[in-house]
Amino acid sequence: MLSLKGLHLRSGVLQSPLAACTDLAFRLVARRRGLEFAFLEMVSAHALVQRNAKTLDLLKTLPEDRPLGAQLVGCDAGMMGEAAAIVEELGFDSVDVNFGCPVPKVTGGGDGAGSAMLRQPERADAVFAAMVRAVKRIPVTVKMRTGYADPTGREAVEIAKRAEHHGLSAVTVHGRTREQKYQGKADYEAIGRVKAAVRIPVIGNGDVASASDARRLMEVSGCDAVMIGRGGLGNPWVYRNVAAGLGEPGAEPYAPTVEERRDALLEHLALEEKHESAWHAVVTMRRVSCWYTAGIPGGAEFRAGFCRAKTSAEQRELIAGFFDRAAPAVLVAA
Ligand SMILES: Cc1cc2nc3c(=O)[nH]c(=O)nc-3n(C[C@H](O)[C@H](O)[C@H](O)COP(=O)(O)O)c2cc1C
Known part of the structure; x- marks a missing residue:
């Protein structure tokens, strides 16, 4: 409060x-x-x-x-x-x-x-x-x-x-x-x-x-x-x-799965596409994808390819492919 x-x-x-x-x-x-x-x-x-x-x-x-x-x-x-x-x-x-x-x-x-x-x-x-x-x-x-x-x-x-x-x-x-x-x-x-x-x-x-x-x-x-x-x-x-x-009432900890991380990234992409110009969305997502894929095996290779993508549609496919390959292990949230 x-x-x-x-x-x-x-x-x-x-x-x-x-x-x-x-x-x-x-x-x-x-x-x-x-x-x-x-x-x-x-x-x-x-x-x-x-x-x-x-x-x-x-x-x-x-x-x-x-x-x-x-x-x-x-x-x-x-x-x-x-x-x-x-x-x-x-x-x-x-x-x-x-x-x-x-x-x-x-x-x-x-x-x-x-x-x-x-x-x-x-x-x-x-x-x-x-x-x-x-x-x-x-x-x-x-x-x-x-x-x-x-x-x-x-x-x-x-x-x-x-x-x-x-x-x-x-x-x-x-x-x-x-x-x-x-x-x-x-x-x-x-x-x-x-x-x-x-x-x-x-x-x-x-x-x-x-x-x-x-x-x-x-x-x-x-x-x-x-x-x-x-x-x-x-x-x-x-x-x-x-x-x-911190013991705030009603707050429960939550550990997202890899799939939930993917979904949040895809949601971010969809919202950028909706609210920003097409090119601005593409460029912003290059940064956002780095945040979401840090620490996941194969992330560096994914990010190199992702930065070359020219459209949101291409980026969406690359995200889906990367997370399909990523181990479906539960990531421990902060
Ligand atoms: C990329 C970036 C942009 C920032 N932009 C602002 C800003 O617009 N206004 C502001 O008060 N602080 C800004 N900051 C400082 C952060 O709000 C924050 O005070 C600082 O990063 C320390 O907090 P953190 O260790 O939790 O990141 C920025 C920091 C970074 C890394």
Whole structure:
């Protein structure tokens, strides 16, 4: 159970925003297997305010794709406020601001958006105030790293206190600095320092792919909920398994068979075909097929052939053939 303003979630196991991964097809496949709350990937506040067609396409959703949060990236307070109001108008259940993205195009020379905001607390104040002022109903949250370069969590603590002061409903902390990018292990103790500093919910993030990872994150940091990123790729059962491991009421663990893994991959393909342009679907499925076939004998050869396929129909046949050959052993889910 996690309550963010008027948004009451049964489960404290959430899907993080993942650029080019957590699209509509991904979310629908995951929701049908136990995911409750998802984020779609970050979008530029500036592009949204301009009503950029590509940005609006990234935000497409369906009634069964709920509850759903949108995430904005930007550092101009006025623009962030305007974009947050648009997110609410579009019907999303929450709006998040990205203080974690390490990409130079976003962070600029360290005085731009994403993780660079960790070093600009006054600017963060202005962004938080503008976003909270701009929305009427939905919760405003921030997702950040533990610091820009400082691994102690000091910068995240400062930003979290300011977020709380301005009325944000929760903070998510990925236990790595901007400099670490995705290297090393997420530091759950640094997340714990943020948890100790604020009263609003703290959502822990980083390296959670199983129930035992989630338990360790919660025990070490004391965080209120967990956000799964890469652990959801090719494993849409992970949310229910983590929820069950955390003792959430009604959550039962589930170990999918090879056939169920194939069916989830085929379902993903059908949804990409339905909701994206033909070529976009083909290219996306190259990535998605890698997630689902990792660790299955013969996977590398399959993936090499799959990447040469030019149509969804060809891809569908290759998937069916590969899984027919794969041993029908039960795969142990995370
Ligand atoms: C491919 C990829 C895309 C990502 N895109 C976003 C994004 O759009 N917004 C965001 O806040 N974090 C983004 N992240 C960071 C993740 O949400 C998450 O914080 C990070 O991967 C750590 O969690 P994990 O170890 O569970 O994956 C991205 C990470 C990856 C690997």
